[in-house]
Amino acid sequence: MLAGMLVFLALVFGGHDALAEPAATPSHAATTPANPHLSQAQAQQLLGVLDDPARRQQFETTLRNFAQAQGSAPATTAATDSSPTHVAAHAVRSNSLGAQILGGFGDLNHAIGAETHAILRTVVDFREVGPWVRSIRTSPGRRDAVLAVVLRAAVLAGVGAVLFVVVRLLLIRPRRHLSDRAQARDAQDRVEEHTDQRAAEDAADADAAASAEEEAADAAEAHAGTPDPATGLQAPRPEAAPAPAENPDEQKAAHQKAEDERVSRIQHQGALARLMRVIRRIPIALASLLLDLLPVAMVPLAAAVIGAFDQTDLDASSDVLRDLTLVAVAGGGLVAVARAVLAPKRPWLRLVIIHDAVSVFLFDWIRALAMVTSIGAAVVVMLSDCGLPDPVVIALLKMLALLVHGMIALMILSSRTHVMAFCRRLAHRRYASGIAIAVGRIWWIAALALDFGLWLVWAAEVRNGYAEIWLLFVRSIAALVIVRIISVALFGGLERGFRAVPAFVGLSEETRGRVARYYPALRQILRIAVALMIVLGLAIAWGVPFAALFGAHGLGSRVLGSLLTILIAMAIGAIVWEIANIGVERHIASLESFEDGKARVARVRTLLPMLRTILLVVLVAIIGLTALSEIGVNIGPLLAGASIFGVALGFGSQKLVQDFINGIFLLLENALTVGDAVTLNGTYGIVEHLSLRTVHVRANDGSMNIFPFSSLGQITNYNRDFARAIIVAEVAYDTDTDDVVKALIDVTADMRADPDFKDLIIADFILWGVDAFNDSSVTVRGTLPTTTQGRWPVQRQFNRRMKKMFEARGIVIPFPTRTLEIAGLDALVNPRPEVRHDDSVSS
Known part of the structure; x- marks a missing residue:
């Protein structure tokens, strides 16, 4: 009630001053009453206080104190309002841009002043140390409590240290055995890695050579592989076609590109091999970490033993044991984790691929930071449990944090050499050399700013500032590490896939060279994907609403789904394209085993460009329509228009299409x-x-x-597989057919012995027998199997030799004859004496 009256009187007597500021702001003027209203009940209550002398005296004292407290506020307000920023803000027009800018500077100035005051208050807070010390000196009870806390802390430190050392000595042999086993395993892994590295180099060289041969063959085919005008067929691809002359600059650029491609593939393989080596080290590293944590676990054990034997009921004793145990476990656990990850002077256990000097450097600094932080925190915690005022405890923690951040600054300055060497190695590998060198020169400035900025944020007591910055930093590092591991796995898997698939499928050199051309494109796609993963990982680490972007109907999920669909369609198209090419090449290889293999290969190569064009058009159309559908384009009208155009084209060029298809x-x-x-x-x-x-x-x-x-x-x-020369012999009726057959067989034997015809005849004479009886001859028919090219030459030569053989052996080849009988022809030719009876002439 008294507080309510004080607030009311403050509003009554200080109403004009209190409402002056809101009056200048329209938003507050609408909600704050212009004149305070005094109700009847409040007036009666005030009169009752004034009538009672005791209550009136108490009220006067309270009002006097309140007035004194309020007396400093106008001075502060006046001092604030008299600042140049506020004077300039009042000088300009209200709600103008200038007023808003100046008001913003004023708020910033006020915030900086408040945070500076919080930092400077740290020094002022140490004034409470003196009263605390005097209270301990003058109060026996507090002195005994402080001594009990210090005694238990000392006992915990001594017992914990003894147990720590004893357990660590007992674990020397197991640690050594584990280290020897890891070293042997690491040596074996390095041998396998070296073998894999050589295989990767050989595969890169083979793919580069195959790709170069493929490009040379394509260039030669473009210049000299046109169809033969006489035959209409494309000649088979030469085994080693000379490449056309190139510009020396182009040759140098192509050579440099091929070398970069080779180096990149080898580096990706090496990164994957190192990652696999680290993964295989994880079980042994975890076992080593457990052995390192066992000595640290002795501190909680010592605290539990001391707590069990402690019979006092002081809460400070149990608090100091608990707090010191937490500090020791945190510091010792941090050192154990650092030793398991960095493994100084034991590279066979190291979980990060860095040099020994860098590992020792990082571990020494991490151990020093952990020791200083743990010892300082233990002292501050013990003093806090001894009753040190909270402002002094906070001030001590700020000083400890300043010391730790100062050590981190020294660590940053000391590591400039190592970081610069790393950046130079990156520049030597052609990974953005200029950027790498620039980062190596200026990174420490940003690191120092972040280091001392963190301490200032904590010292200024910015709410959740220190924790948020550290959490943001740790999340960013974790996101980058995860993306790096994924990128190493992707690029290394791509390299191993291109190395293993040709040997597994059994691809030819020509196909291998063509497949090798996909590697740069796929690597570029993976680079884009990794860049997107980096952006996405950092966005998640920095608090971007991932669920809203990649939810059920989020924009990110739709974009990601569309991209995956398009990539899958492109991958399927590429697989179909290569399967078709591989099938055609294997068919061509099978045709080369035939006698007319060159002609068949030439015929297939004549059709091959056209078939590839048709397949490419179909694949591009399907993938293009899929991509258009995924980005939201309505492909229904396109399909309808294409169908109508196809129907019209079919009707308009029906005969042409029929010729084309039949020809294929x-x-x-x-x-x-x-x-x-x-x-x-x-x-x-x-x-x-x-x-x-x-x-x-x-x-x-x-x-x-x-x-x-x-x-x-x-x-x-008439030219498929084989042919038959048809042998027909017409002989007289009085000729023995056995003599005719023997003559034909002898002619065949003579021709098969002739070098000009022996390769054209593939079998002996085949007698069909006596085929027909003619008017003046008998037909004996047979065949002589020949090659497709030897049918007509063999048949003509056989007929020539058969005629000569028949003439030599007296075998008559009859020709058609006819006998005519003419009455009276002899009388006219040879006249005779007349006789008395009739004569007749016959012939």
């Missing part, structure tokens, strides 16, 4: 080849040219006959 299948089925003797639609001739739509046949009379493939109803090809 006829060529794939090896129905026709340039140089074949064929009969097409009743026309015999030699195939001189083939295209995808027509076939050109040269007839025996020299005329060129051009047939569209769609018009071919029947194709007779």
Whole structure:
């Protein structure tokens, strides 16, 4: 009630001053009453206080104290309002931009002043040490309590140190055994890593050579691999086609690019090998960490034993044991973790791939920081348990933090050499050399600013500032480390995949060179993905609402899903493309085993560019439509328009499409080849040219006959697999057919002994027998199996030799004869004497 009256009187008597500030602000003027209102009950209550002398005296004393307290406020306000910033703010127009800017500077000045006051108050807080010391000296009870706390802290420190040393000595042999085992395992891992490194180098060299050969073959094919005008077929790709001459600068750039590609692949393999080596060290490192934590665990054990034997009921005794135990466990655990991760002078146990000098440097500084922090915190905690005032405890903690941050500053300055060496190695590897050197020169400035900025934030007592900055820093480092591990796994897995897949699938050198071209593109995609992961990881570490972005209907999840869908579609398209190419190449390899393998290979290579173009168009159309669909484009009208266009094209070029499709299948089925003797639609001739739509046949009379493939109803090809020379012998009726057969066999034997014809005849003469009885001859028929090219030469030569053989052996080859009987022909030629009876002439 008294407080309420004081507030009321302050509003009554100080109403004009109190409301002067809100009156200048429209927002406050709307909510704050212009004149305070005194109710009847409050007036009666005030009169009752004034009528009672005792209560009136108490009220006067309270009012006097209140007035004295309020007397300093106007002075402060006046001093604040008289500052140049506030004077300038009042000088400008209200709610103007200048007023807002000046008001902002004023708020900043006020905030800086308050934080500076909080820092300077640390020195003032030490004034309470004297009264605390005097209270201990004059109060026996407090002195006994302080002595009890100090005694228990000393006992804990002594017992804990003894147990720590004893346990650590007992663990020397297990630690040594574990270290020897890890060293042996590390030596084996290094041998495997070296072997893997050599394999990666060989694979990189092989892929580079295959890619160079593929590029040279493509260039040679572009310059000299055009279809032959005489045959219409593309010649087989040469085994080693010379590459066209290049500009020396282009050659140098290509060589440098290939070398960079090789170095990059080897580095990715090495990074993955080191990561796998570290992963294999984790079990032994954890075991070593447990052995290091066992001595630290002796401190809680000592505290428990001391607490069990302590019969006093002082809360300070149990508090100091608990606090000192926590400090010792935290400091010892930090040192144990640092030793397990850095493993100074024991690289076979180290979980980070750094040099021994860097490992020793970091561990020494971390151990020194942990020791100073632990000892200082233990002293401050013990003093706090002894009853040291909280402001002094906070001031001591600030001083301890300043000492620790000063040591960190010295550590930063001492590590400049190591960091600069690391940046120079990065620059030597061509990883943004200029940026790496610049970072190596100026990083320590930012590190020192962050170091002392952290202490200032804590010393200024910014609410949650110190913890938030440290948490942000740790989250950022954790995000970068996780992304680095993922990137090493991705790039190393990509390198191992390109090294293992060609050998596993059994790809040819040509295919391997083509597949090697995918590596730079995939590596670039992985770089973009890693950059996005870095941005995403840092955004999550810095508090970006991840759930809102990547929720069920968030923008991030939709973008990520669309990108994954497009990448999967592109990957499937690339796999289909390569499977088709590999299938065609294996088919070409199988065709080379045939006798006419070169012609078949040439025919397939003639069709190959067209087939690849069709497949590429189909894949690009499907992937493009998928990408358009994922980014939100309605592909329904596109599909409808394409369908209508396809139907119109089909109707308009039906005959052309039919010629095209029939030509593809006829060529794939090896129905026709340039140089074949064929009969097409009743026309015999030699195939001189083939295209995808027509076939050109040269007839025996020299005329060129051009047939569209769609018009071919029947194709007779005389040049497939083998041929037969048809042997027909016409002999007289009085000739012995056995003599005829023997003569034919002898002619065959003579021709098979002739070097000009022995390679054209593939078997002996096959007698079919007596085929027909003619008017004046008997037909003996047989065949002589020949190659496809030897049918007509063998048949013509056999007929020539057969005629000579028949003449030599007296075998008559009859020719058609006719006998005519003419009445009276002899009388006219040879007249006779007349006789009395009739004569007749017959012939």
